[in-house]
Amino acid sequence: MNRQAIIELAGVSKRFGNTLAVDDVSFSVNRGEFCTLLxxxxxxxxxxxRTIAGFEFPDEGDVRIAxxxxxxxxxxxxxxxxxxxxxxxxxHRTVLQNVMFGLRMxxxxxxxxxxxxxxDALAMVGLQGFEERHPQQLSGGQQQRVALARALVxxxxxxLLDEPLGALDLKxxxxxxxxxxxxxxxxxxxxxxxxHDQEEAMSMSDTVIVLNRGRVEQTGPPxxxxxxxxxxxxxxxxxxxxxxxxxxxxxxxxxxxRIRLFDGAATAAAQPAEPECPPQPGxxxxxxVRAEAIGLARVPQxxxxxxxxxxxxxxxxxATTRLYLKVGAIERVVIADLAGAPPVWAENGAQVHFGWTAxxxxxxxxxxxxxxxxxx
Amino acid sequence: MKRRQTPRxxxxxxxxxxxxxxxxxxxxxxxxxxxxLATREPGGGIEFGLSAxxxxxxxxxxxxxxxxxxxxxxxxxxxxxxxxVAYPVAYYLALVAxxxxxxxxxxLIIPWWCSILVKNFAWVxxxxxxxxxxxxxxxxxxxxxxxxxxxxxxxxxxxxxHVLIPFMVMPIYATLExxxxxxxxxxxxxxxxxLRACLEVVxxxxxxxxxAGALLTFILxxxxxxxxxxxxxxxxxxxxxxIQGQFMEAFDWPFGAALSMVLLGLVLVxxxxxxxxxxxxxxxxxxx
Amino acid sequence: MRxxxxxxxxxVGGRAALRAVVAAIYVFLFLPIVAVVLLSFSENISxxxxxxxTLRWYEHLVRNAPVLAALRFSIVLGILAxxxxxxxxxxxxxxxxxxxxxxxAALQAALYAPIVVPEIIISVALLILFxxxxxxxxxxxxxxxxxxxxxxYVFSIVSARLYGFxxxxxxxxxxxxxxxMQTLREITLPLMLPAIVGAALIAFKVxxxxxxxxxxxxxxREQPMPVLVFSMLQFELTPEVNAIGTVMxxxxxxxxxxxxxxxxxxxxxxxGRSAEGEKRLG
Numbered sequence: 001m002n003r004q005a006i007i008e009l010a011g012v013s014k015r016f017g018n019t020l021a022v023d024d025v026s027f028s029v030n031r032g033e034f035c036t037l038l039x040x041x042x043x044x045x046x047x048x049x050r051t052i053a054g055f056e057f058p059d060e061g062d063v064r065i066a067x068x069x070x071x072x073x074x075x076x077x078x079x080x081x082x083x084x085x086x087x088x089x090x091x092h093r094t095v096l097q098n099v100m101f102g103l104r105m106x107x108x109x110x111x112x113x114x115x116x117x118x119x120d121a122l123a124m125v126g127l128q129g130f131e132e133r134h135p136q137q138l139s140g141g142q143q144q145r146v147a148l149a150r151a152l153v154x155x156x157x158x159x160l161l162d163e164p165l166g167a168l169d170l171k172x173x174x175x176x177x178x179x180x181x182x183x184x185x186x187x188x189x190x191x192x193x194x195x196h197d198q199e200e201a202m203s204m205s206d207t208v209i210v211l212n213r214g215r216v217e218q219t220g221p222p223x224x225x226x227x228x229x230x231x232x233x234x235x236x237x238x239x240x241x242x243x244x245x246x247x248x249x250x251x252x253x254x255x256x257x258r259i260r261l262f263d264g265a266a267t268a269a270a271q272p273a274e275p276e277c278p279p280q281p282g283x284x285x286x287x288x289v290r291a292e293a294i295g296l297a298r299v300p301q302x303x304x305x306x307x308x309x310x311x312x313x314x315x316x317x318x319a320t321t322r323l324y325l326k327v328g329a330i331e332r333v334v335i336a337d338l339a340g341a342p343p344v345w346a347e348n349g350a351q352v353h354f355g356w357t358a359x360x361x362x363x364x365x366x367x368x369x370x371x372x373x374x375x376x
Numbered sequence: 377m378k379r380r381q382t383p384r385x386x387x388x389x390x391x392x393x394x395x396x397x398x399x400x401x402x403x404x405x406x407x408x409x410x411x412x413l414a415t416r417e418p419g420g421g422i423e424f425g426l427s428a429x430x431x432x433x434x435x436x437x438x439x440x441x442x443x444x445x446x447x448x449x450x451x452x453x454x455x456x457x458x459x460x461v462a463y464p465v466a467y468y469l470a471l472v473a474x475x476x477x478x479x480x481x482x483x484l485i486i487p488w489w490c491s492i493l494v495k496n497f498a499w500v501x502x503x504x505x506x507x508x509x510x511x512x513x514x515x516x517x518x519x520x521x522x523x524x525x526x527x528x529x530x531x532x533x534x535x536x537x538h539v540l541i542p543f544m545v546m547p548i549y550a551t552l553e554x555x556x557x558x559x560x561x562x563x564x565x566x567x568x569x570x571l572r573a574c575l576e577v578v579x580x581x582x583x584x585x586x587x588a589g590a591l592l593t594f595i596l597x598x599x600x601x602x603x604x605x606x607x608x609x610x611x612x613x614x615x616x617x618x619i620q621g622q623f624m625e626a627f628d629w630p631f632g633a634a635l636s637m638v639l640l641g642l643v644l645v646x647x648x649x650x651x652x653x654x655x656x657x658x659x660x661x662x663x664x
Numbered sequence: 665m666r667x668x669x670x671x672x673x674x675x676v677g678g679r680a681a682l683r684a685v686v687a688a689i690y691v692f693l694f695l696p697i698v699a700v701v702l703l704s705f706s707e708n709i710s711x712x713x714x715x716x717x718t719l720r721w722y723e724h725l726v727r728n729a730p731v732l733a734a735l736r737f738s739i740v741l742g743i744l745a746x747x748x749x750x751x752x753x754x755x756x757x758x759x760x761x762x763x764x765x766x767x768x769a770a771l772q773a774a775l776y777a778p779i780v781v782p783e784i785i786i787s788v789a790l791l792i793l794f795x796x797x798x799x800x801x802x803x804x805x806x807x808x809x810x811x812x813x814x815x816x817y818v819f820s821i822v823s824a825r826l827y828g829f830x831x832x833x834x835x836x837x838x839x840x841x842x843x844x845m846q847t848l849r850e851i852t853l854p855l856m857l858p859a860i861v862g863a864a865l866i867a868f869k870v871x872x873x874x875x876x877x878x879x880x881x882x883x884x885r886e887q888p889m890p891v892l893v894f895s896m897l898q899f900e901l902t903p904e905v906n907a908i909g910t911v912m913x914x915x916x917x918x919x920x921x922x923x924x925x926x927x928x929x930x931x932x933x934x935x936g937r938s939a940e941g942e943k944r945l946g
Contacts, residue, residue: 055835075838088836091933092854101850102840136933154840386763390771393756393815400812401778404789411792461689468686472679480690482924487693489916491873493893494909498696500897501703508699541693571678592780599782601876606897616784616876623788623880633792636785647780656769660776660820663760663768664827 005067006031006190007052007158012061014047021047022058023214029158029192029207034184036193038201039211040237045194048211049160052192054078065157076105081151082160086167087143089135095122095146096131102154121153122146124183141172152183158190165200177204198238202226210234230273232364235288240322242294242334244287246270246363248279256358259287261307262327268305269358274365285363291322293360294336297353298345306353309334311346325354405640411633422630430634440618444638447614450529451598454536458593459586461537462544466585469545470552471560471578488542496606499535500526503607531607532614536597543596544589547658551585552578588658591650595643615639701913704906721907731892731908738872738888739915741803745810746818746867752811753818753867754860760819761826779816786813787880794881802886809881810871817870818863825859858930865923869916 005028014022022044029035037045050056052063054075062069070078081102089098099118103109109117122128125145135143144164151159161180165173181204184191195201201208202222210217210225210233218230229235236243246259249267255275258267270287272278279285300306309325312333321342325334336354338346346352412431414424434440469480487495502508503525510522525531555578563577601616608614613621615635622632650656657663707718725731756775760768778786790809791801799805833855837847875890882891889912896905 053835053839055838075835076841076843080839082836082839084832084836086830086832088830088832090833090836090851101837101842105837105841105843105846150840386759386765389755389759390763391759393752393759393775393819394771396752397774397777397812397815400790400793400808401786404786404793407792407796408785408789461692464682464685465689468682472682483690484693486920487697489869489913489920490697491875491890491893491909491912491916493873493875493890493897494700494913495696497897497905497909498700501699502696538693538696541689595780595782599784601784602894605894616782619784619788620879623791629792632788636788639782640785643780643782643785656773659780660772661824663772 004031005029006065007192008062008064008067009048009052010062010064012048012051012058012063014044014051014056014058021214022051024061025211025214025216026061027209027216027219029190031190032188033206034181034191034193034204035207035209036195036201036205037209037211038195038198038237039217040196042213043211044214045196045211046162049082049162049192049194052158053080053082053160079154079157080160081154081156081158082162083144083147083151083164085162085164087135087147087164089143089146089150091135093134094131095127095133095135095138098135098146099150099153102150106154108154117153118149121149124152125149125179140167141176144168144176148180148183152187152189156189158192159184161191161193163195165195165197173200180204202238210237212237229288229362232273232286232288235273235362235364240291240335240337242287242289242291244289244334246285246287248281248283248285248363250281251278257285257363259285259361259363261287266305266307268307268355268361270361270363271359273362277365279363279365284366286366288362288364289356289360291335291337292320292339293356294334294354295356296323296336296338296343296346297355298343300353301355304355304357306355308351308353311348311350311352314342314346314348325352408633408636408640411630412637414630414633416628416630430631431638433631434634434638440635443613443618444615446612447598447616450532450536450604450612450614451594454533454540454597455590455594457533457537458540458544458597459590462541462589463548463586465541466545466548466552466582467574467578470549470555471557484542484545487538492539492602493606495539496535496603499531499538499607503531503534526607527609527612529608529612532604532612535603535607536600539603540593540596544593547588547592548582548585551582551588555581584654584658587650587654591646592659595646599639599643697913700906701910703903704910706903706906721904722911724904725907725911728904731889731904734887734889734892735911735915737886738890741806741810741888742868742871744803744807745814745871746864748807748811749814749818749867749871750860750864753815753863754822754856756815756819757822757826761823775819776816778812783813783876787877790877791880800883801881802883805881806878806886806888809877810874813874813877814867814870817866821863821866822856822859825856829855858926861926862923865919869919872916872919873912 007029008026009028010026012022012025013020025044025048037048039045047056051058054070054073057071063071065078065080089095090101093101096115096118099121100114103114103117108114119128119131122131125148127142127145127149130138130142130146135146138146147164164180165176168176177200193201193204202225205222207219208222208225209219212233218225218234225234226238229238232243235241244261246261248257249260250258252258255272255278257270257272257279259270260267270285273288295304297306300308307327309327311323312326313324315322315324317337320337320339323336323338323342323346325336327334334354410424411422413426413428414422415427415429417423434444465484469477469484473480500507504510505522505524505526507526509525510519513519514522559577559581560574563572598614599616600614601620604612604614604617605620608617615638619632619635619639622628622635626632647656650659704721705717705719707716707720760771760775765771787809790805790812793799794801794805799808829852833851834847837851838844842850872888873890874888875894878888878891879894882888889908893905893908893912896902896908
């Protein structure tokens with residue numbers, strides 16, 4: 001893969017009235033990369049995409065396309081193509097005319113050539129035969145593909161996608177994710193994708209940029225984001241996790257921590273999330289344990305630390321079962337995802353024990369708490 | 377750093393219409409004001425000055441003062457009558473009718489589309505001594521002499537109410553339509569009869585719409601010219617008729633201008649009060 | 665709630681009463697208009713009497729040169745005045761809706777002012793101005809005066825539609841390479857056209873039915889229909905008047921009819937088609 005960066009943002013900030021939508025954001029996207037801006041609503045991801053496209057103008061910072069600042073270029077002179085959230089297909093034009101629009105505006109060929117290219121683009125997204133229809137006559141999925149064809153036919157430097165799959169049902173969404181990824185690989189086009197759906201981001205991207213409240217939380221390939229979340233927010237936002245309050249009881253020689261949870265005397269093991277700056281005994285921390293890392297036992301086992309809990313709820317999710325465990329005196333709920341069918345003794349109301357291994361628990365200093373999910 | 381162009385192009389687009397209104401709406405108003413302070417010369421010309429003579433003439437004359445008071449009275453009666461008639465219609469359209477709502481709405485618009493001349497003249501045909509109503513009443517024996525229903529205040533009020541109903545219904549309908557139906561249901565649920573629910577829940581919430589409709593109706597009624605001209609008499613002259621008389625018959629333009637300023641002044645006071653109490657955006661929607 | 669089961673749900677009696685009242689009000693609204701139309705076909709010298717069916721008054725009308733001239737004049741005036749009003753009103757709508765400026769509420773009030781200020785005042789005020797500027801009464805004065813009176817209607821309709829306009833379509837056009845001018849020409853104006861046409865039709869109607877202002881600004885030779893009818897109603901009442909009134913209704917109603925057709929077609933296009941699309945699968 002060509003390592004040259006094609007889109008660069010440096011220190012971009014944007015204010016809307018009194019709200020700081022984007023706060024000193026810098027990142028770069030390489031040629032041919034599929035990069036996703038991921039975050040909850042209000043995190044600034046759409047603002048960043050619109051800034052790259054030229055619809056918003058940053059208050060501070062620079063935006064560079066292929067090494068050159070594009071802040072002087074209005075939106076219609078940037079060689080980017082965008083697929084909008086509502087597809088933004090022109091209702092008074094046919095499907096073919098929609099796809100031809102950009103080619104006509106940029107005067108990239110004769111009318112005959114333009115029409116031919118447009119037809120090819122429609123074929124590429126599997127919509128040959130739909131040329132003379134109007135967008136209102138198509139289903140959501142078909143409209144989305146027209147929007148895609150309209151963008152791709154221009155062979156832009158970068159393809160921008162603003163939550164394009166949001167309006168589709170789940171099965172269609174998953175099919176489209178595969179389609180999009182396939183198209184991107186075939187054409188090799190640099191793609192910047194915006195979504196709040198972390199599953200979508202993880203499954204499609206080469207790089208994920210996690211955003212929260214206008215700031216970059218973490219950048220990296222999906223595996224890294226999942227395995228080594230650098231803040232409690234990222235850990236909580238991706239996947240199903242437990243975020244537990246704890247106090248550091250002791251720091252062991254190998255760097256691991258002994259933490260006290262659930263207001264009790266019991267302790268468990270955890271890893272510091274930032275080994276270079278580990279928390280000290282007495283510090284308050286947030287401990288991240290993924291639901292699938294929670295082990296379940298009927299009685300406390302010999303090795304490891306186990307906590308007593310009552311099963312308060314069970315959810316059957318198909319491939320996994322989700323158990324909600326209520327922990328003793330302070331009514332803290334812990335979520336455990338078990339593969340396959342749960343053990344017979346783990347029914348509603350039953351007394352069970354749960355625990356985890358040290359490397360499955362990450363301890364973050366209390367300052368990095370900023371969970372969008374708002375769980376205890 | 378480049379700024380977005382919209383503020384400039386916004387003013388660029390607004391300039392021609394604002395200039396047009398400036399010259400052909402605002403300037404004329406100023407001209408009327410200037411004329412109201414002028415005096416008519418015996419030769420027929422206008423002597424501009426700062427004389428309050430015209431205004432004092434209005435105040436001194438019982439004829440004109442009575443006419444203004446009469447106009448106010450008629451406007452008030454018309455507004456109340458129109459409100460009583462329009463409210464049930466608006467209520468029905470907004471909160472009760474479901475299948476028929478669109479049809480009824482269109483049916484309401486249709487009279488608005490008819491020329492006021494046609495509508496007023498129809499009442500001449502109906503209310504005259506030998507008109508439809510009198511002949512009907514005579515025929516069935518309720519009366520033995522035709523009722524004097526035309527060329528009096530009664531006819532003017534009927535004519536105005538007939539014309540102004542759509543203007544009253546629209547704002548009230550708009551407000552009621554936006555009402556949360558569940559509020560009425562909640563009131564019914566808590567034990568109030570439909571009538572009480574209407575009075576205690578719907579009515580107070582619809583007041584801004586009522587105010588807007590009443591304001592519009594009052595202004596249109598107060599300044600109306602055609603209806604009193606066609607359905608009234610010399611004894612029911614309203615302020616607009618007097619103004620027209622000064623301009624087209626007596627040719628005392630300064631005096632007519634003064635009368636116009638009195639009318640304008642009253643209307644502006646009303647608008648200012650309305651703006652303070654309710655807000656002018658109730659009339660035409662908020663400026664976004 | 666009552667212990668015993670009731671045969672009718674509570675409130676139905678009240679509802680029936682309301683329905684009756686509303687029906688009566690609608691009759692009150694329509695009766696006079698229907699009466700005029702019926703009278704126009706009625707064979708009877710007395711203006712207000714019903715008689716046999718006849719088209720006599722319409723025959724009179726067709727031969728009545730001044731009336732025909734006034735009708736023709738009204739139509740031409742309506743076209744000119746509404747063209748002016750549509751141009752100015754649409755510009756105002758675009759400026760206010762798309763512009764970012766302070767004092768929008770005041771600007772809006774200024775644009776709607778000609779509706780809230782009584783017609784008589786605007787009529788005399790413009791008359792005075794015309795005299796001062798030495799603009800003679802007649803066509804020009806009427807076009808100017810009507811455009812002022814109509815502007816708020818156009819502004820209201822166009823700005824309402826503009827507020828609901830999907831800006832992402834314009835963003836998409838820009839993203840695909842269209843300059844602001846091209847976006848306006850290819851996307852915004854074509855999609856705003858139904859609203860603008862609708863506003864033009866309403867504008868025509870308001871101009872066609874305008875009485876008070878027309879009275880002040882017209883001359884004996886250049887007078888629109890309503891002025892002629894008004895003087896007829898005041899001074900020389902003939903049975904033809906009913907026929908004239910019906911003709912005026914016919915004109916405004918055909919305009920309304922066209923407007924409604926456009927609205928229905930537009931709504932059918934937007935909803936009917938996508939409902940069809942919903943039935944298909946991805």
